[in-house]
Amino acid sequence: MSKSIKLAILGLGTVGTGVVNLINDNLSELKRRSGRDIIITEVGTRRQRDDIDPSIVQNDDLMAIAASDNVDIVIEVIGGTTLAKDIIMHAIKNGKHVVTANKALLAEHGNEIFALAEAHHVHVAYEAAVAGGIPIIKVMREALAANKIDWLAGIINGTGNFIMTEMRDKGRPFKDVLTEAQELGYAEADPTFDVEGIDAAHKLALLASIAFGIPLQFDKVYCEGITGITLQDVNYAEELGYRIKHLGFAVRRNSEDEQQDSAGIELRVHPTLIPQDALLANVNGVKNAVLVNSHPLGQTLYCGDGAGAGATASAVMADVMDLVRVLGNHDDSEHSHHVPHLAFMPEELSDTPVLRAEQMITGYYLRVHAYDNPGVLADITRILSDAGINIDAILQKPAHKLGQVPVIILTLPVVESQMNLAIEKIERLTAVTDKVVRIRLDELAQ
Ligand code: HSE
Numbered sequence: 001m002s003k004s005i006k007l008a009i010l011g012l013g014t015v016g017t018g019v020v021n022l023i024n025d026n027l028s029e030l031k032r033r034s035g036r037d038i039i040i041t042e043v044g045t046r047r048q049r050d051d052i053d054p055s056i057v058q059n060d061d062l063m064a065i066a067a068s069d070n071v072d073i074v075i076e077v078i079g080g081t082t083l084a085k086d087i088i089m090h091a092i093k094n095g096k097h098v099v100t101a102n103k104a105l106l107a108e109h110g111n112e113i114f115a116l117a118e119a120h121h122v123h124v125a126y127e128a129a130v131a132g133g134i135p136i137i138k139v140m141r142e143a144l145a146a147n148k149i150d151w152l153a154g155i156i157n158g159t160g161n162f163i164m165t166e167m168r169d170k171g172r173p174f175k176d177v178l179t180e181a182q183e184l185g186y187a188e189a190d191p192t193f194d195v196e197g198i199d200a201a202h203k204l205a206l207l208a209s210i211a212f213g214i215p216l217q218f219d220k221v222y223c224e225g226i227t228g229i230t231l232q233d234v235n236y237a238e239e240l241g242y243r244i245k246h247l248g249f250a251v252r253r254n255s256e257d258e259q260q261d262s263a264g265i266e267l268r269v270h271p272t273l274i275p276q277d278a279l280l281a282n283v284n285g286v287k288n289a290v291l292v293n294s295h296p297l298g299q300t301l302y303c304g305d306g307a308g309a310g311a312t313a314s315a316v317m318a319d320v321m322d323l324v325r326v327l328g329n330h331d332d333s334e335h336s337h338h339v340p341h342l343a344f345m346p347e348e349l350s351d352t353p354v355l356r357a358e359q360m361i362t363g364y365y366l367r368v369h370a371y372d373n374p375g376v377l378a379d380i381t382r383i384l385s386d387a388g389i390n391i392d393a394i395l396q397k398p399a400h401k402l403g404q405v406p407v408i409i410l411t412l413p414v415v416e417s418q419m420n421l422a423i424e425k426i427e428r429l430t431a432v433t434d435k436v437v438r439i440r441l442d443e444l445a446q
Pocket residue numbers: 129130131132156157158159160186187188194199306307308
């Protein structure tokens with residue numbers, strides 16, 4: 001067997017430990033598949049661990065590991081966007097290939113990191129950064145390389161999906177389920193990233209760049225989390241034949257599309273009502289799923305565990321295996337044939353704009369609380385029809401506290417700015433007692 005490939009693992013948390021375990025469990029498979037010996041030479045950890053093979057150097061100086069002659073591939077699984085960035089930039093400058101699960105870092109600084117990697121002829125591989133164990137980066141960059149991608153929709157945060165599933169199926173309180181997700185190693189170090197949609201927005205930024213060949217633009221992703229979702233809305237949605245899922249959407253809009261006056265790309269993550277029989281509506285627990293609509297292939301769905309040690313380690317090691325093959329090839333001309341970081345040639349990235357929230361088009365679930373007076377429903381529906389908003393379904397519950405009724409309205413797709421104006425008018429009606437609750441509804445993800 002030719003020269004061994006030497007790995008450094010920076011960070012021995014859930015994912016780092018998962019990678020060590022995977023290598024120990026599947027070493028003979030890894031060798032048979034790559035034709036190379038794969039060894040961990042160094043690990044970066046703040047405190048000495050006695051469960052690590054004594055032949056592996058443990059070091060708390062991560063910058064030193066990133067430049068070590070005893071390392072070919074640096075696996076960064078410490079997370080965060082400051083130290084991790086310095087380490088990755090240092091590793092690249094020292095000619096190391098990098099594998100990372102760090103979606104926050106790539107979504108926010110990926111343009112700079114990938115440019116540096118191109119300049120130094122190394123790769124920064126990041127399958128583990130999106131949708132855990134699902135090989136969605138490889139699929140979109142390689143298997144769909146001949147297609148034009150029109151849109152994608154996905155459940156891309158395992159913690160959020162786990163929470164929504166447990167709340168709906170078992171009526172469990174939000175906080176309890178989140179604590180369990182943390183214990184199971186699903187949640188981010190700061191779980192607000194999961195429940196406020198930030199983690200999903202990081203992943204969506206990466207997916208959208210690969211789908212459309214645009215630079216990373218995390219700051220332009222519209223982002224709403226699941227903390228405002230109540231059991232009441234979950235149940236009303238179910239009654240109307242819908243399920244609330246936290247989804248990310250990347251949609252290419254053309255100026256000739258109905259209601260759309262300018263071409264651009266919608267990047268949005270938010271709770272979404274989708275029909276109960278839609279495939280994505282039945283992806284539960286920690287599972288992630290990404291539905292991609294491309295031409296000429298049509299719709300394809302990719303599903304699997306989106307978080308946790310085993311799933312993430314699987315994606316990390318798939319990248320390592322790809323790099324092992326690159327490292328086996330010392331011919332530079334071959335090197336340049338490697339798939340570009342964002343799927344398109346860096347000089348070919350497009351400047352198609354990301355649309356503002358007010359320009360986005362979705363259907364809506366509205367919950368309006370109003371006094372049970374004659375004509376209130378007529379006033380609400382008139383405001384909607386005056387704004388050109390088409391009502392798809394309506395549900396009025398019997399009056400409860402103090403003679404107020406919840407009115408639930410589902411609408412067909414409408415430009416957000418129009419819906420904003422209509423909601424402002426509805427909230428000004430004297431019979432309307434509370435802020436209107438709105439949740440987007442999308443029929444794309446059927
Ligand atoms: N916290 C993330 C999730 C981990 O729950 O999906 C995987 O990226």
